[in-house]
Amino acid sequence: MQAMDLLGMYPTFYVPGIGTGWVMGIIGVIHVVASHTSVGASFLFALIETRAYRRNEPQLMDFIKRYGLFLLIFSYVIGSITGPGIWYSITVASPRGVGGLIHNFVWVWAAEWVFFTVEVIGVYALVYLIGKVDARTHLKITWSFALASWTTMLLIVGILSFMMGPGSAAWYRTGSASDAFFSSNCFAQLGVRTGLMFVMASVVGLIVASRLPDADTRRGMVRFLALVGLAGGLFMALMSLFYVRTLPHNAIVLLDFRLLPDYARDLAAVLAVAALWLVFAWCRPDRVYTSLAVALFAFVAVAGVWPEERMRESMRKPYVAGRYIYGDQVIARDVPGKGIKEEVDRIARDGLLTLHPFVPDRLRTINDGNLLEAGQLLAKMACASCHALEPGAPLRDLPDEFHRATDEDLIAAYLRGPLRHGTQPYMPRIDLPEDEIRALAHYLAVDDSGRDVDRLIAQERRHALLARGKE
Template identity: 30%
Template sequence: MEFPTIDFGWVGNGNLIGMMAVLHVMINHAVAIGGSVLMVSMEYAAFKRGNERLEAYARWLSKWILIITTTAGAMTGVGIWFTTTVILPNAIGSLLRIFHWAWFTEWLVFVSEVVLLLTYFYTWDRWKGEKKRLHLRTGLALCIMSWLTMVIITGILAAQINPGDWVETLSFWSAFLNTTWVPSTLFRTFAAITLGVAVLTPLNRWFVKDPLDRHIVLKLYGKWLVVSVPLMLVSGWWYLKTLPDQAQTLVVWASGMSDFTFAFINVLGLLLMFVLGVMLMDGRTKYPVALTVFTAAFSLLLITEFEIVRENIRKPYVIYNYMYANGVLKTDVERFRKDGALAQATLSPVREVTEANKLQAGEELFRMQCIACHSIDGPRRSRVMTERAKGWSEEALASFIPQMHNIRPVMPPFAGTDEEVKALAAYIHKMVSERNGAE
């Protein structure tokens, strides 16, 4: 309530955050973590065999890992900060206060990662012979730093959904060392390696020409895949069991699939990925193109599904049991219902509801308490008011809003007076009627 509200309109505020987060995670997991692990593994295999062609391929990978992580990876990382800060300033402000030193440490680790990546790439020609081991150690350090960046950020993300007893203790360690952190970190680790294998395997058909080299590379990929897929499944199950009870019940709902479809797609997909790993480990230089394409597509969709589910199962909170998804503190709801939400909004031009400003007040309330997830219209039909409130009368909306959190537990309770409820209902009804061509 202390910050201006920004509405990205048709795109949807929640959609914008989700798209940026998924894109960044894909790049970070598949390239910065998974790609780095496979690249260094490949260099080690080339070093052991004295295979210069294989080393050249690892070097080629290092160029693209450097380019992608320092451009698209860095820009989407900044993009997450930008979108979340302007859309959910209260939530980001709270997380920065709670995890100040963790985020500062993560920044130092990220800088170290970039320095190591630059060092690793630009010393391929200089560190030869006896210094080759130093180059390999630099690569290993790069993998560790890339992974530690994820470890720290995962601790913060995990605390949003399961902060332990932080609400009572307000202790940094209570929030960071939450029960969800370890399984979530393990799941992301093995998912990153799986993603790296899935993305790089199809490239071997074009960039690894020698059959013997291809045999070595694919066997290496197969070993990582056969290990990572089962461990990803186990750590994912462990992660599920550490979630709050309500969050566990929302997992399938958050995916947008039925129970059967959710189980069938995920189990079948992981099984086929494991089968590909076994085939690669067998050292075959020829394998079904459809299977590799499927594995690449499925692995990217899997991490997308994970991010979407993770975001949605927190509902109605953005920080569990502390702050609702719209930035309203759980402890402030009753005060807002008594004194009014508009009275607490520092930058709102409307401080109380009158007949003259009713629609303007409703718009301000919609921006303050709804646009984090909803928009009037947009591409995500399950979230737009033109679909959700279509055919509803103003009176029906006014009756539903105060009870919506009881009817739909994923919705935060409306924090405002009866007059503010009516103003919000009037605004939604007017906008939906206009967009749907009603009188």
């Protein structure tokens, strides 16, 4: 087969036990907590310093310096580690998805890096120039830092919203970055994240404020942070209602039937605890102790951001970008503006094992000697971007999704029916030839039975080698 006949696929990256998605999710949640805290804190600094400048309250600058030093470690060191970590994990797990984003937004990303550079320089200048330049000049630095920080969020959110879908259907025809970027979902998501950044910055700020030496400054700062956090939370809740109205049909179905039943109570509990904590801080500022502030921050960061980010990532399924790249990296539709051709029908005709460039030659043709191994490879290529393969794994493991079924005919019927015809709105249309359906159903049935699949594959390969030797 000529190279030009193969699909532009990449090697499949799979993490056993937890699934690939959890690797991206863990790194991403840490990065979101650090980055949103940083952007929210930049505006807190600007507002507080404006007050200090206008009312001649230089003691407020002590809080800014303490919080700024904390940010340099918490947000910028952790963010600088997890940022490249996200790039690595998403590049190996979803290379075509990342490629789609880069090809559409290369100059937007370049602009974001420029603003991020201003942001990093700004936070260092803000912290280390306190008391070394005049107050008016320092205030300009602080506002520049805040605006650059928020602009990086604006640009990244525009790119993230394209993962849910392009801003205009005209993008499929024009391929224009402006048609891809601007959408109601983009601005709704920006509003949600803007509210969240103030909540996170306030909750983290209470840790810093609790350690201020002057009692009056500490009480005033705690109350100010509590009010900002409550206002940010209210704004986030209102924008969330707008955000839901911008979602496509598949996201609404997934939200109603899969995500809210799993996460609604947990998120409601986190919001209630966060609101009560901020109300308590405003009412009893003298009782905001460092240990309590740290515990509440950890609770909000872990129990709140993780399900929120997982829901946002899950809602765009079955797509990973632009509503044209499926989560399994297959191109779902033509995009004339980018010269992209749909691949589902071609896979249905020729087979994924035949068209994928990184399939070993021994598995391109299925027979009784490689049936299980071919089925495992098909599961990794077609399913592992959204599912774990091991029973009991945390990322929607396939054995439990099939209710531990061991009936090959039953599994094959699903592969030939809803999956082939794309009748489930949050599942990609995976149309495979009959021999690949048989191999995939065989692997899933054996895997669901709890048997040692790797041992059986090794056994299968030995038998095939022996049979070949006899020939």
